[in-house]
Amino acid sequence: MAHRYKTYSLDQLQEEVDMLKGKLEQAQLEDRTNHILVYTRKIEVVRSFMLDPxxxxxxxxxxxxxxxxxxxxxxxxxxxxxxxxxxxxxxxxxxxxxxxxxxxxxxxxxxxx
Missing domain, CATH: 2.30.30 (SH3 type barrels.)
Incomplete structure (x- = not known):
């Protein structure tokens, strides 16, 4: 599913970060290194959209x-x-x-x- 983060409100972006943090925590508990890296990067991407360029x-x-x-x-x-x-x-x-x-x-x- 494609995400169009530039169309999201700040609240929607924060909800996405919270959801990804949950997935990241689960991946850490399961010691799934590749998933940890992917979720960490996705969080960075979403947080980047929360900043003013x-x-x-x-x-x-x-x-x-x-x-x-x-x-x-x-x-x-x-x-x-x-x-x-x-x-x-x-x-x-x-x-x-x-x-x-x-x-x-x-x-x-x-x-x-």
Whole structure:
């Protein structure tokens, strides 16, 4: 079943997150690794639709929530995906390869590279 999350209200998106969290908890109890990964990503996608893409601007630098040693500099925002470069916090070195991150994977930081 296809989901059109961009048409959902915030309440509907929250209900979807709650339902997916229940499925995630069940998958964790059953130690179903692939299902855990799928439900975790689905939750990130839905949470990304709950965020305002206008709060993510080109040149902004964010922490990557699941990668505390890295920052992410945005070069483009397309829908619920930010495109840009990872920056190593320690070395301040920027990756040469551009990559996409869901908006929900980014946490605001005041740290500059």
């Amino acid at each position: 206008n709060h993510f601007q080109v040149g902004d630098i964010f922490e990557i929530i699941d990668e505390p040693g890295y920052l992410f500099e945005i070069t483009e925002v397309s829908g619920v995906t930010a495109w840009g470069y990872k920056i190593d916090k320690e070395t301040k070195k920027k990756d040469v390869e551009q990559r996409g991150k869901l908006l929900a994977q980014l946490g605001k930081t005041s740290e500059c590279p």
